Amino acid sequence: MGYKKVKENIYLYTDETFHDVVAGAIELPTKLVMIDTGLNLIEIKEFREWVEKTTGKKFEILFPTHFHGDHTYGNQVFSDCRIISPKIHLEYMKMVKELLTPENLEKEQSRLKDPRALEGLEITLPTETFEGQFEIQDGGVKIVIKNTGGHTIDSSYIYCPNYKVLFAGDNLFVNSSPYGGHSTCNPETWLEVYREFLTLDAETIIPGHGPVADKSYIEKEISFMESFKETAKELASKGVAEEEILESCYQTFFPPKDSEEDDSFQRNTVKRWYDVWIKGAE
Ligand SMILES: [Zn+2]
Numbered sequence: 001m002g003y004k005k006v007k008e009n010i011y012l013y014t015d016e017t018f019h020d021v022v023a024g025a026i027e028l029p030t031k032l033v034m035i036d037t038g039l040n041l042i043e044i045k046e047f048r049e050w051v052e053k054t055t056g057k058k059f060e061i062l063f064p065t066h067f068h069g070d071h072t073y074g075n076q077v078f079s080d081c082r083i084i085s086p087k088i089h090l091e092y093m094k095m096v097k098e099l100l101t102p103e104n105l106e107k108e109q110s111r112l113k114d115p116r117a118l119e120g121l122e123i124t125l126p127t128e129t130f131e132g133q134f135e136i137q138d139g140g141v142k143i144v145i146k147n148t149g150g151h152t153i154d155s156s157y158i159y160c161p162n163y164k165v166l167f168a169g170d171n172l173f174v175n176s177s178p179y180g181g182h183s184t185c186n187p188e189t190w191l192e193v194y195r196e197f198l199t200l201d202a203e204t205i206i207p208g209h210g211p212v213a214d215k216s217y218i219e220k221e222i223s224f225m226e227s228f229k230e231t232a233k234e235l236a237s238k239g240v241a242e243e244e245i246l247e248s249c250y251q252t253f254f255p256p257k258d259s260e261e262d263d264s265f266q267r268n269t270v271k272r273w274y275d276v277w278i279k280g281a282e
Contacts, residue, residue, distance in 0.1 A: 003047055006212055007204055009163050011054070013047040015040055017113040019176065020210050021070045024167060025051045026160055029139030031060040034081065035158050035167045036208075037074025039108075040117040044074035061136065063145045064126070065169025065208060066155040067092035069108060075124035084134060085126040086147035089154035097123035150190035151208075152182045157193070159200055166202035174210030174217060177254050178225075181268025187225060187276055194222045228253050229277050236278045245278070246270055 002014035009027040014020050015038050023036040023044065032051060038044045052058060062078040064085050065071055072093065075083065085093075100108075100123055109115035133146040141162045149155055151170040158167040170179065171193050180187055197205065197218050205213045228249060235245045246267075254266035275281035 003050055005054070006206075007163075007165070010165055010204065010206075011047075011051045012206065012212075013038060013044065014211075015043065015070075018070060018111075022206060022208060022210070023047070023071070023074065024206055025059070026143060026158075026163065026165070027051075027055050027057060028141050028143070030057070031138060032057050033136075033143060034059050034062045034078055036065050036071040036169070037062065037078060039070045039073040039112070040114075041074055041077060041119070041121065042117055045077045048077055063143075063156070063158050063167075064089060064093075065158065065167065066152045067096055068152070068170065069096065071169070071208065072096070072123075073108075073118060073121055076122050079124050082128055083124065083126040084128045084130065084145065086145075086154055086156060087129040087131050088147065089156070090126045090129050092152075092154050093123065093125050097125065148189065148193045148196070149184070149186055150193040151178075151180060151185055153184035153186075155193075157197070159202065161201050164201055164203040165206065166197060166200055166204070167206045168197065168208065170208035172197075172205065172207035172213070172218070172221065174207040174213045176209055177266055177269070178221070179265050179269055181265060181272050183272070185269075185272050185276075187229070187273045191222060191225055194218050194225075224253070228273060232274055232278055242274070242278075246274055249274065 002016055005011050011025040013023045018039060021038055023038045026033045059078060059081050062081045062083045067089055105121060109118050133144055135142060135144050144159045145156050147156045155169055155171055157169060198215055232245055232249055250267055250270045256263050
């Protein structure tokens with residue numbers, strides 16, 4: 001299993017069977033805080049038990065980074081905790097709950113290596129909401145959760161200046177292409193979020209997917225997005241047709257690894273970024 005202590009007070013769970021999605025725990029002086037919950041109910045429960053045993057402390061708070069199922073399906077394992085999120089996140093979670101019919105659950109299970117991982121899934125909603133940002137303090141250690149948007153409108157980062165750690169959620173993908181295909185993704189906001197990450201005193205940056213990174217990776221991602229934006233704008237200014245721009249940006253920035261691979265995530269990302277940057281979509 002992908003459980004590990006990455007540094008003092010920080011524990012991570014990585015699901016290697018689902019795009020290396022990450023969930024993690026911060027150990028505070030008197031309690032534990034969870035960030036995201038993955039989509040494997042069996043493993044996230046084991047992770048919780050392992051961290052509580054290792055630290056001798058209990059989880060009391062869960063902060064979600066955004067509503068996507070690979071980050072929130074495990075919430076029910078933390079239903080005894082305060083689940084604190086931006087107000088907009090609650091709205092999206094309510095939609096997720098409404099959409100989770102038995103047929104849709106089956107579809108979700110079919111995406112997994114082990115469908116039992118989602119057996120008995122119940123969408124578990126936040127218990128408290130805030131707007132903008134929210135802070136907790138415990139024995140002089142501070143944790144901030146800030147709703148920034150970017151990847152999705154409800155995306156937030158979680159930052160602990162004392163431990164110099166940042167949980168970026170899906171505003172950071174390490175070693176895989178960023179996914180920006182949701183109808184509320186805003187790549188311009190996403191770039192601002194990256195720049196904000198650079199201003200934080202964070203040495204350990206934990207992405208939504210992939211291994212732990214540092215600020216040099218953020219700089220690389222800024223160049224990647226800026227370069228996409230410039231390329232699309234230049235082609236558009238020459239009067240190149242939308243379809244051709246989409247294909248060209250897809251080939252340049254999200255090159256397919258093999259022809260068998262499902263590339264809808266990449267193509268949807270290209271389309272959404274094009275819509276926002278070129279067509280001015282909101
Ligand atoms: Zn994700």
